[in-house]
Amino acid sequence: MSALLEVRNLKKYFKTGGAWLHAVDGINFTLNEGKTLGVVGESGCGKTTLGRVILHLLEPTDGQVIFDGKDWTNPKKTELAKMREEMQIIFQDPYASLNPRMSVSEIIMEPLILQGKLSKAQIREETVRLMDTVGLAVRFGNAYPHELDGGRRQRIGVARALALNPKFIVCDEPVSALDVSIQAQIINLLLDLQEEYGLAYMFVTHDLSVVNYISDDIMVMYLGQAVEKAPAEELFDRPLHPYTKALLSAIPIPDIHNQTKRIIMQGEITSPINPKPGCRFMDRCQYISPECANPQTLEEPSPNHFVACCRSNIINT
Amino acid sequence: MTDILLEISDLVIEYHTDDAVIHALNGINLTIKQGETIGLVGETGAGKTTIARSIMRILQTPPAKFCSGKIVFQDQDIMALSEKEMRKIRGNKIAMIFQDPMTALNPVHRIGDQITEAVGLHNHVSRAEAQIRAGKMLEMVGIPASRFKEYPHQFSGGMKQRVVIAMALACNPILLLADEPTTALDVTIQAQVLEMMRELKERLGTSVVMITHDLGIVAQTCNSVAVIYAGEIVEYGTAEHIFDYPSHPYTIGLFNSLPKLGSRERRLKPIKGLMPDPTNLPTGCKFYDRCPDATKACSLCSPDIIEISPGHSVKCIMREVSS
Numbered sequence: 001m002s003a004l005l006e007v008r009n010l011k012k013y014f015k016t017g018g019a020w021l022h023a024v025d026g027i028n029f030t031l032n033e034g035k036t037l038g039v040v041g042e043s044g045c046g047k048t049t050l051g052r053v054i055l056h057l058l059e060p061t062d063g064q065v066i067f068d069g070k071d072w073t074n075p076k077k078t079e080l081a082k083m084r085e086e087m088q089i090i091f092q093d094p095y096a097s098l099n100p101r102m103s104v105s106e107i108i109m110e111p112l113i114l115q116g117k118l119s120k121a122q123i124r125e126e127t128v129r130l131m132d133t134v135g136l137a138v139r140f141g142n143a144y145p146h147e148l149d150g151g152r153r154q155r156i157g158v159a160r161a162l163a164l165n166p167k168f169i170v171c172d173e174p175v176s177a178l179d180v181s182i183q184a185q186i187i188n189l190l191l192d193l194q195e196e197y198g199l200a201y202m203f204v205t206h207d208l209s210v211v212n213y214i215s216d217d218i219m220v221m222y223l224g225q226a227v228e229k230a231p232a233e234e235l236f237d238r239p240l241h242p243y244t245k246a247l248l249s250a251i252p253i254p255d256i257h258n259q260t261k262r263i264i265m266q267g268e269i270t271s272p273i274n275p276k277p278g279c280r281f282m283d284r285c286q287y288i289s290p291e292c293a294n295p296q297t298l299e300e301p302s303p304n305h306f307v308a309c310c311r312s313n314i315i316n317t
Numbered sequence: 318m319t320d321i322l323l324e325i326s327d328l329v330i331e332y333h334t335d336d337a338v339i340h341a342l343n344g345i346n347l348t349i350k351q352g353e354t355i356g357l358v359g360e361t362g363a364g365k366t367t368i369a370r371s372i373m374r375i376l377q378t379p380p381a382k383f384c385s386g387k388i389v390f391q392d393q394d395i396m397a398l399s400e401k402e403m404r405k406i407r408g409n410k411i412a413m414i415f416q417d418p419m420t421a422l423n424p425v426h427r428i429g430d431q432i433t434e435a436v437g438l439h440n441h442v443s444r445a446e447a448q449i450r451a452g453k454m455l456e457m458v459g460i461p462a463s464r465f466k467e468y469p470h471q472f473s474g475g476m477k478q479r480v481v482i483a484m485a486l487a488c489n490p491i492l493l494l495a496d497e498p499t500t501a502l503d504v505t506i507q508a509q510v511l512e513m514m515r516e517l518k519e520r521l522g523t524s525v526v527m528i529t530h531d532l533g534i535v536a537q538t539c540n541s542v543a544v545i546y547a548g549e550i551v552e553y554g555t556a557e558h559i560f561d562y563p564s565h566p567y568t569i570g571l572f573n574s575l576p577k578l579g580s581r582e583r584r585l586k587p588i589k590g591l592m593p594d595p596t597n598l599p600t601g602c603k604f605y606d607r608c609p610d611a612t613k614a615c616s617l618c619s620p621d622i623i624e625i626s627p628g629h630s631v632k633c634i635m636r637e638v639s640s
Binding site: 042149150151180181183209210212246247252253255256262 | 536537588
């Protein structure tokens with residue numbers, strides 16, 4: 001199967017004062033139709049920036065984004081509109097990402113109006129269909145976002161992203177602002193839609209139990225780089241990178257008899273401004289050695305399981 | 318009994334707005350024992366924070382209205398105290414960690430001075446001594462005392478939350494109210510902060526009220542748990558009871574809606590619907606609309622909370638019948 005989305009050595013640096021902040025620093029991955037890539041990491045690791053660069057909401061510093069066989073790294077204005085029909089995003093905060101002065105139906109129909117392909121009547125029809133698809137009662141069409149709760153608002157965000165029939169959606173922490181009981185409703189909705197429309201998702205989150213549930217592959221990011229990438233089950237069963245191990249052990253498990261030993265990491269995520277060439281996790285790692293000061297590359301110790309740690313062989317035997 | 322530190326009985330609190338009355342707490346009964354950690358679990362808007370704020374007596378009135386009930390802390394009725402007497406307790410014997418470390422600190426004061434202020438207010442010590450104690454508190458939460466003179470914006474989120482914790486613990490409180498202390502933090506930092514709170518609690522023997530919506534944190538830190546729904550406690554028991562034998566349909570629903578690590582089921586089991594509108598609560602069981610086991614009787618009258626086994630109580634008519 002050919003890849004729907006291919007990201008090659010993608011970089012995004014921000015200039016801060018006289019220095020460069022390496023937000024995304026050489027990310028590679030491919031994503032097939034109908035599949036989900038989970039991207040996990042702490043705040044500030046560049047996961048949101050990665051999503052935005054892929055959608056060209058931010059211009060990449062270097063690298064390539066290839067979608068459906070076309071190079072869409074630096075699209076022209078006319079191409080950009082076409083690109084938006086294929087790639088969409090659901091934002092993290094259902095409170096901030098909806099225009100408070102537009103009614104629910106206006107928000108959902110806006111992409112269709114901008115696209116300019118349908119007549120007014122068709123757009124109205126389509127809006128009703130979209131609301132139905134995401135489980136919003138039609139009576140909310142004339143309501144404003146502030147009248148609805150977080151779960152329903154996030155459904156508006158989902159409907160808006162679906163409006164143009166995209167093939168790929170970046171889900172940027174779509175459930176982290178919601179309560180667990182509502183969170184489950186939205187995740188089920190996303191899974192249903194994926195099945196029905198064959199959507200590919202890039203699911204950005206810091207919640208590891210959610211990402212395990214929804215993803216086919218998982219990429220763990222640390223300070224702009226991928227430190228480990230593997231199929232979801234494999235990653236949870238056999239994490240190889242010391243950071244992934246610490247991250248997994250830090251999840252509070254809702255089981256009173258759980259006796260796993262927690263790895264408490266020292267220190268906090270270091271600054272992404274002008275990082276040193278070596279392993280970026282070095283300062284917090286318990287397996288540190290002199291080789292760690294060299295640049296790390298992603299190796300594939302077992303099929304489809306990639307890890308960027310020069311000591312991976314030693315610490316995992 | 319002497320080991321009861323705080324007793325809340327039949328607490329009813331409403332918020333009065335221009336066009337509606339919000340029934341935030343509808344008869345809360347809760348006791349907190351010396352040295353225990355009790356978890357308050359529930360959705361946004363269930364009333365968890367209102368409970369903590371009424372213990373601290375920092376609810377703004379109006380809009381909040383204290384309708385009835387009692388909060389007895391060390392044989393004193395907190396609701397009957399004057400503001401002056403309350404100030405001696407607040408921040409001294411009872412302290413609170415707020416959810417958002419980014420807004421809980423004053424951005425224009427040095428963090429050291431903010432802790433020193435708390436120490437100086439409640440203890441008859443010189444400023445120099447208060448500063449020494451503030452420095453010690455910082456080191457206890459793992460921040461070098463050399464950063465005493467820095468401002469909040471110079472710290473990361475996890476560090477700011479440590480500062481907030483240091484401030485809360487500065488006067489050795491007997492009761493610590495932790496309102497979602499780690500919700501704003503990353504999991505790895507959360508693990509650090511929880512570990513630190515556990516150590517401090519062991520060392521100082523503080524009772525902790527842990528407000529959270531994360532059942533994982535409850536499992537990790539709490540001795541007993543109260544599940545709150547629409548301003549009522551629907552289930553109360555030891556952590557073992559709640560996790561091994563969850564009995565209220567809402568508690569069971571909460572557990573089912575969590576994605577389980579390692580399980581590859583394709584669908585989650587959410588609780589259908591939403592919490593009832595707190596301005597217009599139903600007369601019967603407040604969970605009636607969303608409950609998979611609801612019967613006609615459930616919609617008619619609100620069930621009593623009954624003990625189904627020693628120390629484990631449930632507010633559900635079905636459990637009433639079966640016991």
